[in-house]
Amino acid sequence: MKLDSKTYHYSSKKSTNFILMFAGIALLSIAWFAGFESKEFYFSYLTSFFFWLSIILGAMFFTFVHYAFSATWSVAIIRVMENTLMLIPIFTMLFFPIIAGMEMLFKWLPDHSYWLTHSFEADHLIQHKLPFLNKQFFLQRAVAYFSLWNVIAFYIYFTSTKHDTDANHNALIKLKNFTMSPIGVLLFTSITFAGLDWLMSLDPHWYSTMYGVYTFAGSFLAFLAFLTFTLIRLKDQGYLKDIVSEEHFHDLGKYLFAFTVFYCYIAGAQFYFIWYTNIPEETIWYLHRWVGSWKTISILLIVGKFFIPFFALIFRGSKRNLRLLQFMSIWILFMHYIDINFIVMPTLHHDGFHFGIYDIASMLGFAAIFIGGFRYIMSRSPLVPLNDPELIHSINHRNH
Amino acid sequence: MNTYGVIARFDTPLALVHAAEKVKDAGFKDFDCHSPFPIHGMDDAMGLKRSKLGYVIGAMGLTGALFGFGLQTWIHSIEYPMNISGKPFFAYPAYAIITFELMVLFSAFGAVFGMMYFNSIPRFHHPVFYSDKFSRVTSDAFYVSIEISDPKYNEEEVKSFLEKIGGTDIEVLKDEN
Structure with a gap:
């Protein structure tokens, strides 16, 4: 079988992509400069940062699953996932504003404004958590996560792209060994602890043992939506013709459906435990999200992140309908943003949902950087692993 | 013959x-x-x-979910209201688990008996x-x-x-x- 090389060589103007990235960085810098002293900026920045980072973490998980199980059906789409991984170096740089704004974000730091009116030493729960939640250890952990993620991204991406040129199938064995090694365990640990560090510790009195898997479920769902959207977009532009077919989209639709249910299961389980036990320091987290317009957001999450995708994607026909799938993937990404906002923002705005200039600026800035960077990375290598012996089977993949 | x-x-x-x-x-x-x-x-x-079984299972699942929710609502808030750790009588979050279980049970019945109906099982002889x-x-x-x-x-x-x-x-x- 001969593939038309035009369909798997993504071409985009390098200058456009760099302009997009610089525009994004400029927008974020301006917002940072304007809001250097304002809590509002750092919370908005953290929301957008985690939204886009979670897509990359989801990609990392999917790549691990693909290589560890030597999956066949996903060979045709694996390069799109690997391209997503390579955004990690940029996101490592983009973490610095969060470090700069730590005192504004995290209540467990003694310099936080909350302790101007409260006694830090008398807060027994915070004192108890200090061995884990202190500035030094927090930064060490952040360094550890980002080093791990960078190592994973660089190793997988460069091993896989090298395979395109030298056709040495040892690359696949190397990748399989890499993904089946304890690094996979470290990846999960890092996703869990990143969720605990950057989102859960915003409210240090509160804790939930479901939080790590909640972060993972949200991240993977967001990545699946991003992947589906990207592939449909690529197909609309004429790429991957005769490579990615309705059958692959059917499988992605199944994934989206399954992880919509999984997310609901995890989020629901977290809620039921807390609701049932009824301990004040646990229920306070949900109570904060049940006042004013946060109540509307909570209900929107239940309906929009579970019921709408569930009933839209349950039918076979809708998983094979690219327009519907495209709409649902945008919808799921939108709901994921609402979800992150629902996690982060009530710490700042107790009275209700706000969507201000900093939210818009940081969201647009990150989107520009992400899309510019992603388009640039996609244009650097073929869109499919050309020398993978399973590629032909993946192209001919069929659902039964 | x-x-x-x-x-x-x-x-x-x-x-x-x-x-x-x-x-x-x-x-x-x-x-x-x-x-x-x-x-x-x-x-x-x-x-x-394509098999029609999926629609049977879907309908049965929905029936099971409604039945489970309705059953608990009727028992806990109408027929035998009981104060359990100060929660309201119509404590719908607590109903989710039984609702889910009955949905699964009814879907499984729908799957097994629907399959048997469509395949004309049990059937002890065939020409x-x-x-x-x-x-x-x-x-x-x-x-x-x-x-x-x-x-x-x-x-x-x-x-x-x-x-x-x-x-x-x-x-x-x-x-x-």
């Missing part, structure tokens, strides 16, 4: 798939294929429609067993059977047709009495 249909043997799974396509294209409706194991692509070759050679179908033979209920059925024509498409051991199914 009653006649029930005609069977023909094929040697390979691939030959069976091609035979099924030809039988379908010749316009037969009441025919079936028999093989020792499932064959990918057989549904398409025989022109079978193909009047053929002695047919028992080979559980080890190494692949059979096509065309039943007498088919509107296009004509014994001689069917026999020559099956022979033409490569069938061997062609046999007319007849009972003993």
Whole structure:
């Protein structure tokens, strides 16, 4: 079988992509400069940062699953996932504003404004958590996560792209060994602890043992939506013709459906435990999200992140309908943003949902950087692993 | 002696798939294929429609969920209201688990009994067993059977047709009495 090389060589103007990235960085810098002293900026920045980072973490998980199980059906789409991984170096740089704004974000730091009116030493729960939640250890952990993620991204991406040129199938064995090694365990640990560090510790009195898997479920769902959207977009532009077919989209639709249910299961389980036990320091987290317009957001999450995708994607026909799938993937990404906002923002705005200039600026800035960077990375290598012996089977993949 | 249909043997799974396509294209409706194991692509070759079972399961699941929720609402807030750790009588978050369980239970019933209904199970005898050679179908033979209920059925024509498409051991199914 001969593939038309035009369909798997993504071409985009390098200058456009760099302009997009610089525009994004400029927008974020301006917002940072304007809001250097304002809590509002750092919370908005953290929301957008985690939204886009979670897509990359989801990609990392999917790549691990693909290589560890030597999956066949996903060979045709694996390069799109690997391209997503390579955004990690940029996101490592983009973490610095969060470090700069730590005192504004995290209540467990003694310099936080909350302790101007409260006694830090008398807060027994915070004192108890200090061995884990202190500035030094927090930064060490952040360094550890980002080093791990960078190592994973660089190793997988460069091993896989090298395979395109030298056709040495040892690359696949190397990748399989890499993904089946304890690094996979470290990846999960890092996703869990990143969720605990950057989102859960915003409210240090509160804790939930479901939080790590909640972060993972949200991240993977967001990545699946991003992947589906990207592939449909690529197909609309004429790429991957005769490579990615309705059958692959059917499988992605199944994934989206399954992880919509999984997310609901995890989020629901977290809620039921807390609701049932009824301990004040646990229920306070949900109570904060049940006042004013946060109540509307909570209900929107239940309906929009579970019921709408569930009933839209349950039918076979809708998983094979690219327009519907495209709409649902945008919808799921939108709901994921609402979800992150629902996690982060009530710490700042107790009275209700706000969507201000900093939210818009940081969201647009990150989107520009992400899309510019992603388009640039996609244009650097073929869109499919050309020398993978399973590629032909993946192209001919069929659902039964 | 009653006649029930005609069977023909094929040697390979691939030959069976091609035979099924030809039988379908010749316009037969009441025919079936028999093989020792499932064959990918057989549904398409025989022109079978997608199973309606999913809709049965979906409807049963929804019924189960509504039943579970309704049952608990009726018990806890109408028939026997009881104060459990100060929670409201209509404590709908607590109902989610039983609602889910009953949804799963009803869907499983729908799946099992729906499958049995669509496959006409239980069924203790079938005319193909009047053929002695047919028992080979559980080890190494692949059979096509065309039943007498088919509107296009004509014994001689069917026999020559099956022979033409490569069938061997062609046999007319007849009972003993």
